[in-house]
Amino acid sequence: MPLLSFELLSNYYVLNLNGKNFILDSWNENLQQDVNDKSFIQGDIGNRIVDINNRMHQATMSGSLLILKDIDQDGIPEVNTNTVPSEKAPANIYDVFDLILENLSFVNKPVGIDDTEYPYILENATINLNFSDTNATATITSTQPDGFGKVLSIIDSESTANIVFGETRFIGRTVKYWDFRLRLFGDYLALTQANINIRVVTDKKFYVGNNYANGNENPDYVILGYQITGDATISLMDYQYENFKLYQAPGTFGVFQNKIFLALQNDYRGERILDFGEFLVPPRIEFDTGANKLVTARISFNTFARRTQ
Amino acid sequence: MAIYTSDHIGKWYLLDHSELGYVLTETFNCKIDREVSALKLIQGNPGTVVFSNNGKSFRSSLSSDVLIKQIAGKSYVNEFEPHVTVKKPPFSEIYSDTFDLLISDLQKIKDSMYDGSQKVLPKNALATATIQIGNTIKCNLEYNCKYDDIFNVTYVNQTPIEDFLARTAKNYDCKFYVSNDDNFETKILSGSIQINIQYTKFFMINYFTDTPIYSPQHYEISGNITIPFKDADEVLQKFNTYPILPVNLSILIGDRYLKIGQTSFQDGIDISFNENMNTADISFKVYAR
Numbered sequence: 001m002p003l004l005s006f007e008l009l010s011n012y013y014v015l016n017l018n019g020k021n022f023i024l025d026s027w028n029e030n031l032q033q034d035v036n037d038k039s040f041i042q043g044d045i046g047n048r049i050v051d052i053n054n055r056m057h058q059a060t061m062s063g064s065l066l067i068l069k070d071i072d073q074d075g076i077p078e079v080n081t082n083t084v085p086s087e088k089a090p091a092n093i094y095d096v097f098d099l100i101l102e103n104l105s106f107v108n109k110p111v112g113i114d115d116t117e118y119p120y121i122l123e124n125a126t127i128n129l130n131f132s133d134t135n136a137t138a139t140i141t142s143t144q145p146d147g148f149g150k151v152l153s154i155i156d157s158e159s160t161a162n163i164v165f166g167e168t169r170f171i172g173r174t175v176k177y178w179d180f181r182l183r184l185f186g187d188y189l190a191l192t193q194a195n196i197n198i199r200v201v202t203d204k205k206f207y208v209g210n211n212y213a214n215g216n217e218n219p220d221y222v223i224l225g226y227q228i229t230g231d232a233t234i235s236l237m238d239y240q241y242e243n244f245k246l247y248q249a250p251g252t253f254g255v256f257q258n259k260i261f262l263a264l265q266n267d268y269r270g271e272r273i274l275d276f277g278e279f280l281v282p283p284r285i286e287f288d289t290g291a292n293k294l295v296t297a298r299i300s301f302n303t304f305a306r307r308t309q
Numbered sequence: 310m311a312i313y314t315s316d317h318i319g320k321w322y323l324l325d326h327s328e329l330g331y332v333l334t335e336t337f338n339c340k341i342d343r344e345v346s347a348l349k350l351i352q353g354n355p356g357t358v359v360f361s362n363n364g365k366s367f368r369s370s371l372s373s374d375v376l377i378k379q380i381a382g383k384s385y386v387n388e389f390e391p392h393v394t395v396k397k398p399p400f401s402e403i404y405s406d407t408f409d410l411l412i413s414d415l416q417k418i419k420d421s422m423y424d425g426s427q428k429v430l431p432k433n434a435l436a437t438a439t440i441q442i443g444n445t446i447k448c449n450l451e452y453n454c455k456y457d458d459i460f461n462v463t464y465v466n467q468t469p470i471e472d473f474l475a476r477t478a479k480n481y482d483c484k485f486y487v488s489n490d491d492n493f494e495t496k497i498l499s500g501s502i503q504i505n506i507q508y509t510k511f512f513m514i515n516y517f518t519d520t521p522i523y524s525p526q527h528y529e530i531s532g533n534i535t536i537p538f539k540d541a542d543e544v545l546q547k548f549n550t551y552p553i554l555p556v557n558l559s560i561l562i563g564d565r566y567l568k569i570g571q572t573s574f575q576d577g578i579d580i581s582f583n584e585n586m587n588t589a590d591i592s593f594k595v596y597a598r
Contacts, residue, residue: 110321112314113467121312143311205313222313225320251563252379253476255398279398279474304398307469 015061018119018151021093024063025135029148032056054206054217057147058123062137065127066095067179068172069268089269090170096136097264100125100198101274103140107200107226108307118143119151121221122200127262127274129182130193134175141202145218181263184232184280184301185244185256192296194232196262196274201225228276231284231300241287241297255279260303276303316464323470324460327432330403332410332460333475334373339456342366343519364512364519367455368436374477375408375446377563399472407448411438412567414450418506418525431458434523436506442485443499446478446562453508453523484561487534487573488554495547498588500534502560502569530570532558533577533592541580544589548575558595570597 006012015022034053042048070090103122111118125138142148182194204219246254260276284300315321323331344363352358378400414435420427431454439449452459485500487493506528510521538544552575559568572595579590 110315110466111312112316118312218311220311220313222318223315224318248377248476248479248481250481251377253377253398253400253474255474257398304474306472308472 013154016153017099017148019092020098022061022063022099023066023068023093023095024061026063027059027061029057029059029152031147032058054204054219056204056219057142057144058139059120059142059148059152060137060139061096061099062135063096064133064135065097065175065264066172067175067266067268068093068170071169071171087268089266093170096125096138097127097272097274099138099140100127100136101272103138103200104198104226104274107223108305111223120144120148121202121223122198123202124200125198127196127198128193129177129180129191129195129262131177134177134180141221143221175264179265181265182232182261183258184260184276185234185258185282185299190235192233192235192294194230196228196230199227199229201227226305228303228305229301231298233296233298235294235296238287238289238295241285244282244285244297244299246282255281255304277305277308279304321465323463323465325463326405326410326460329405329409329413331405331470332371333376333404333406333473334371336372337369337456337460339367339369342368362519364510364521366510366521367453367458369452369454369456369459370450371407371410372447372449373407375448375562376406376475377478377482378404378406378473378475379563398474400475401471401473403471404473404475407450408440408446408562408565408567411435411440411448411450412565415504415567418528422525422527429525431455431523434458434508434525435504436508438502438504440502440560440567441499442480442483442497442501442560444480446480446483478562482563485534486557486559486561489557490555495534495536498535498537500532502530502532502558504569505529528597530558530595530597531576531593532569532573532595533590535588535590537586538580538589539587541587541589544578544580544591548578548589548591552576554593556595558597570595572596 015024015027032053033055036051036053037047038049038051040049068090070088100122106116106118107122120140120142123139123141125136127136128134142151144150181188182191184194201224203222203224205222206216206219208215246256248254257279259278260280262274262276264272266272280301280303282299282301286298288296288298319337324334324337326332343365346361346363347357348359348361349357350359380398380400414433415438417427417433418429418435421429432452434453435450436453437449437451439447441447441449456462485497487495487497487500507526508523509526510523512519512521516522536544554573554575556571556573557568558570558573559566561567573593574596575591575593577590577592579592581588581590
């Protein structure tokens with residue numbers, strides 16, 4: 001019976017993006033270059049002329065949030081007896097949550113204040129939190145003419161269970177609901193699920209040719225802003241529903257106030273925090289009761305995500 | 310360059326006004342107009358070989374929703390955690406908006422007209438102001454000066470700005486007084502106020518510049534309101550019979566008050582029946598002095 005070559009299976013590959021190794025469920029890369037028919041008075045009803053849009057490289061990566069541990073004691077094989085648990089995170093291994101945090105820290109500062117390279121920009125991201133699973137999806141747009149070619153390498157390794165990412169050996173588990181704290185509306189409430197949406201607002205800029213050069217087929221980008229929105233379902237009693245009603249009295253400005261964040265606990269690398277700021281407004285609140293079910297309120301929210309002193 | 314640096318993006322700038330701090334506006338434009346006309350001379354060919362340059366002028370304009378900056382007291386959830394710390398959403402006093410600018414500069418221009426010792430600087434040379442009142446309150450201002458006469462346009466680089474949050478003013482934040490009569494009841498769907506300040510341009514010999522010197526002469530205020538109706542006769546009776554209406558024409562947004570005039574003269578009524586709600590558009594000129 002012939003065997004399929006291992007090189008054709010995704011599990012044997014490691015995704016290295018801009019020098020960082022990512023553990024993902026999926027990596028989906030696409031080159032978008034829309035083509036439209038153009039009809040001319042051409043003596044034929046066939047398709048002879050097309051209009052080709054400028055190209056755009058995007059990739060969507062998704063995966064569970066992870067807690068990983070280096071199983072080699074300080075990375076020194078002879079010290080490793082496999083009896084003393086290591087307290088270190090594996091070097092240079094990341095998940096989608098890291099990518100989101102890293103990109104948000106880029107876009108909330110002015111571009112150009114240092115020599116930071118931006119080979120890609122976060123387009124949008126979603127973090128889903130519930131009882132059964134915590135996962136994240138991020139879509140990034142390449143800023144380079146050849147897409148992700150210069151910053152992406154997919155390395156085949158002998159085994160994902162053994163030696164991967166060079167000499168690092170690790171084990172891990174997915175983040176579960178007891179590993180994170182989500183503080184949205186005043187304090188730590190009893191949540192059944194939450195979705196957090198992150199969007200970086202960008203615009204593509206094209207220029208036409210001049211005396212010296214042609215125009216650009218691959219656009220330049222401007223980063224215009226970022227937004228964090230979402231919704232959360234909270235278990236509550238009916239009288240507490242009133243507390244989430246936020247009205248604007250004439251002439252005054254009311255918001256919900258407190259430190260709001262998502263914190264993922266991780267003993268091996270420290271807490272990772274996605275900070276939403278201190279203020280939010282709920283544009284929609286749905287109170288939901290039914291036979292044999294929990295009394296809940298599903299609350300949408302917009303945060304004031306901004307850079308502060 | 311794959312990503313434009315942030316100094317290309319207007320959001321990263323602050324408009325620093327010497328009296329009002331940082332003015333928050335959605336758009337800020339500056340236009341240079343140069344009056345150029347072709348001269349046709351007896352010149353041996355029908356083309357254009359000589360131009361006349363009749364001076365240039367600057368026009369700066371701001372357009373933005375008016376903001377509500379006052380902070381509400383109650384806005385936290387305390388049933389779950391009684392010891393939650395309450396912190397006011399920040400709005401630093403160093404920020405203002407286009408409505409603040411209008412109130413300040415209109416007053417300065419009026420002061421200068423009634424008291425010659427009060428000077429109008431180029432940064433106060435307000436030419437037109439429009440306030441559109443509807444679901445939102447929009448304020449457009451135009452100045453007869455260059456952008457850096459009004460503001461020091463500052464790029465914010467590494468240091469974060471002083472914090473602020475605000476919301477846009479809505480219909481429920483606004484009182485639009487169109488009559489002194491407490492019994493004068495009408496539901497206003499929308500309204501607008503136009504303020505035009507007339508300037509005379511002087512081009513002075515020996516100033517060695519093609520930029521004119523402006524002198525404020527007088528100002529005119531007009532407005533209109535759109536109201537719903539079910540009986541057109543009632544509208545005509547209310548507005549057409551007594552075209553001169555004593556008013557304290559003014560706008561209150563939050564706690565900021567713009568006094569506009571004392572009497573209005575109705576100069577047009579447009580009654581419209583259509584497939585939606587019947588509306589009447591009442592326009593008026595204002596005696597403002």
